[in-house]
Amino acid sequence: MSRKKIFSGILSVIFTMIIAISVQAKSNSLMMATTTSTDNTGLLDYLVPHFETQTGITLKWTATGTGKALKLGQNCDVDVLLVHAPFAEKKYIASGYGKDRREVMFNDFVIIGPQTDPAGIKGKNISDALNALKSRQAMFMSRGDDSGTNKKEKILWKNAGIQLPDKEKWYIQTGQGMLATINVAQERDGYTMTDRGTYIKYQSTKGGNAPLKILVEGDDILLNQYSVLTLDPKNCPTARYDLALKFSDWMASQTAQNLIKDFRLLGKRLFIPNAK
Amino acid sequence: MDFIVAGFIKALELLISGDSSTWTAVWATLKVSTCSMLLSIGAGLPCGFLLGYFDFKGKKYLRTILDTMLALPTVFIGLAVYAIISRQGPLGDFGLLFTLTGIAIGQTILAFPIVTAITASTIENIDHDLKLTLVTLGAGKRHIVTTCLWEVRYGILAAAVTAYGRVLTEVGISMMVGGNIKYHTRTITTAIALETNKGLFADGIALGLVLIMIAFIVNLSLSFLRKQ
DSSP states (O other): OHHHHHHHHHHHHHHHHHHHHHOOOOTTEEEEEEOHHHHHTSHHHHHHHHHHHHHOOEEEEEEOOHHHHHHHHHTTSSSEEEEOOHHHHHHHHHTTSEEEEEEEEEEEEEEEEETTOTTOOTTOOHHHHHHHHHHTTOOEEEOOSOOHHHHHHHHHHHHTTOOOOTTOTTEEEOOSOHHHHHHHHHHHTOEEEEEHHHHHHHHHHTTTOOSEEEEEOOOGGGEEEEEEEEEOTTTOTTSOHHHHHHHHHHHHSHHHHHHHHHOEETTEESOEEOOO | OHHHHHHHHHHHHHHHTTOHHHHHHHHHHHHHHHHHHHHHHHHHHHHHHHHHHOOOTTHHHHHHHHHHHHTOOHHHHHHHHHHHHSTTSTTGGGOOTTSHHHHHHHHHHHHHHHHHHHHHHHHHTSOHHHHHHHHHTTOOHHHHHHHHHHHTHHHHHHHHHHHHHHHHHOOHHHHHHHOOOTTTTOOHHHHHHHHHHTTOHHHHHHHHHHHHHHHHHHHHHHHHHHHO
């Protein structure tokens, strides 16, 4: 008898679980693909609850590189994108995958490395710094994942007149997110390129005393623009274009822009709002 | 060393304070792994029984295929399921990518060969005399089958526990198919991978402890069931 009871108990738990799993609210939820920096820094954890209470839309996101995010949009596996590769984004819209592109915030890229700076790049401009890294064969960690940061990095090597050191021993492609790549650089005492927001997040997880320091910054070319992209309904009729547009509008609204402005770690601003 | 100790302290804090991101990951893990274990038993038990009970031509090859499937890497299953349920794939219309259902499909594929193989070998190992005795006693076919299944109940239980252990701890499928979405498809294992990537060991250790605890509770309750 008691065995029967136990079994029926287990069965009912199981059925509840199956029902719980199959009843997933679909009606008002928006799926976003985004870059690792907006997720790793905690910006989305901070912004999204505001968006959800103000609009009643549930926003879910998957954090990956911009390259993969664009691909997810092209395959209609998501509804909206928050990415940072302006050149690729414009091409994306021209190819008929994306519809509206709205610039919402920016920060800048920096080259970070060990305080001892074995390649002596501190204070150099970006092209000279990359040339120094190459001639000193200094360990450099690349994202290597076709993310927005990785796309930018490739452009920078090209601008510096260096063929991408794809197969060089000192050029390490992690294939991982930004914060993960910074941690690899730290473990290997190497250099890497990151957006400033993720760097500040890294500093704050190290209690403000991070082993890797900013060595190169400030060139105009290092600007890092983030934009919200909606998908072209012609390519993706199943995507929630209406909700995507609402998200895009909200990100450009005064409320969201002020929230972004107030998002700080260690007293520093991670992203600077610039929606028009 | 400090961060490891800090990890354990943080672990207890997170669990006791009822931290929502920790507990939603725990809940998601339980839901999806239980679901896929049940599905794999539902499919694997009959297949395993047929494979173990009957002798037929080509059985040896079928066993070889099954044994190969036991070694299927989770990343490959992840990739295959991803390709199939992506909007561009054959099952794209259901919108299963980045859902727990999608993960459950992948994990079922992972656990199915385990359940089938273990069931088949336990059935094969049934005392041959049992069948003979039953036949001599004039038992019907149906009776023989149910008696055999009852005889191997512990073997089936072992299959269930092994399958549960496998799906509970896998990370490849959950990461690729689930997309590690906070509060939705983030499971304990994908959360650990993420926290480690971010260099936040404390949170990772906390979740690891939870995972071990779940495995312990499952095994404990099953051994209790066995004693009944």
